[in-house]
Amino acid sequence: MIEFDHVWFSYGAREVLRDISFSIDFHEKVAILGGSGDGKTTILKLIMGLLRSDSGKILIDGEDISTKTEGELREIRMKFSLVFQEGALFDSLNVKENVAFALREYMNLSEEEVDQRVRTLLKRVDLEDAMELMPEELSGGMHRRVAIIRSLATIEPKMFLYDEPTTGLDPVNADTICKLILTLSREGKGFIIVTHKIFDAFKLVHRFIFLKNGTIIFDGQKEKMIDSSIPEIQIFLNELSPRPKATASIDVGERNV
């Protein structure tokens, strides 16, 4: 379980999180929503111990991680699979080397075994043919898929953490990523998705945490959120408003476009 207990965090003089408290079970599927700069990604980094809170406690399975050393945090980090916004693939390595990175770092495998393992992983995301491509040659969707599968190369995480996984993607690619996220969570593993795309979040989760100016203004289920009268949430929900049906067509002779 992840527990935030009155956590405060600031970048220099700018307060990013103010007195944040919540708890999330490892099997839960949660979306953290909010505008840019409201501290969504900061929460993920705090969970992973990549940042240290100014005050308050962050407990992972009951252990306070705020006092742990970098070496001790490694054990905590193994419980999660974190995928950064835009994938954060290593620029200088091709797809195969990116996926094989952790395998080579930690597992004493022969090159054939690494190759086999990478192929198997990439097959799960239909990217077996992209092994030799460099990150700059990948589309946005491919980038995210490689990043997601790379994070699973060596560990069996208890929970997935996704930072804006569908931001910047077209609807088709965003849908592919959503399906992949759901597929990976089928074995009872939960995930936290940080996003401002409420449309995608509604497809994936039931619990929503809404941040504004570093404080939680809503924490509850989907239905409760839809009924919420909080103006900021209403603005986000407008994205879900029924769109005009695509009944209009342009007549170009016998063909309708």
Place this chain on the structure above:
Amino acid sequence: MTIKELISDLQDFYLLSSRGLSGLMRKPFYFKDTIEQMDYAGTGSFIIVLLVSLFIGMALSLQLSAELSGLGLKMYIGKIVGVSIIREIGPVMAGLVFAGRVGSGMASELGSMILGHQVDTLRVFGVDPVKKLVTPRILSSLIMLPALTIVGDAVSILGGYYIAVFVSLQSSPFYWSSIQDVLNFENVLSGSIKPFIFGYLIACISCYMGLSTKGGALGLRRATTRAVVVSFVMVIVADFILTRILLYVLGFSV
């Protein structure tokens, strides 16, 4: 920048420099990364150092020739060129070229890795970014800058030879015997220690600036500029301090 921030920066720089250096003695060793960095730092800078050294050697020889001919001391061109290149100009010039090309590259590469969350990804994978990114860059600089300095010194002396012999019409054997005279232990030691220190300083400063990048493209530009400017200044300051120490240690009277 407040004094508190300055002290905090210096403290972080000291920690990064010492952890980067102590990484040379701790496993795992990233040989492939080190070779890649050596290739980038050494092979990539080779032609630039060659060109700069050649023209500096020729310009120095030309200036000395113009000045010394009036005094009837043109025979000292070889000696002065040799001493100034080996002890002073060679290491400093190679250091400045290295800071401009390699230091800026290190800062911008690490800076873009920070902005693209690649350094955080390393930490998520349990990899020590200092060991993986800083140590190979320090080691490659410690090896390649002295190597470039030696090549640069040789080419500068050749440039000086061309001017001394073909323009100032000095005797070729005399030029080479003057060079041989200045290639003594004191001068060679004095010129050999500096590039190690410069290489270490440039790598640490550039890595520190790169890893402390904040604020997108503007922050990256700032970090790269600071890496080059601070490296330049530190090379020149360190050169003065080292010269003073080496002259004292080697028993030269000033």
